Amino acid sequence: MSDTTTATATTTNIQVTACDNELYILASPTATETATIELCHISSGYFAPIAGTTGYNFDPGYVLPSGTYNLFVIGINWGGPGNWNVVLTTDGTEQPAITGSNSGPGVWCAPVQQFTV
Numbered sequence: 001m002s003d004t005t006t007a008t009a010t011t012t013n014i015q016v017t018a019c020d021n022e023l024y025i026l027a028s029p030t031a032t033e034t035a036t037i038e039l040c041h042i043s044s045g046y047f048a049p050i051a052g053t054t055g056y057n058f059d060p061g062y063v064l065p066s067g068t069y070n071l072f073v074i075g076i077n078w079g080g081p082g083n084w085n086v087v088l089t090t091d092g093t094e095q096p097a098i099t100g101s102n103s104g105p106g107v108w109c110a111p112v113q114q115f116t117v
Contacts, residue, residue: 018055025039085098
């Protein structure tokens, strides 16, 4: 996925397919300097699948008012290999995955991206 999506493109699904060990997905409105909103916090490990083969899916438009947001994707690794995979669907098209890995313990952060609901 590019660093930002266009302001007119609408994100209708966020899918998490890998999480080893913790994943936070946060949103922050771009129009105001307000606190972040936690969209998702998943704890998992040992390369266990997230919710079967389809992953954990949610529509950010169900929990956020309409607008443009900065997206923060943060992975926490308790130790050993870490692995995270997040896919945004924007205007009906899956974007390239936001992926990360590290040797833990440690923290991984994806580049901040913008999305619109």
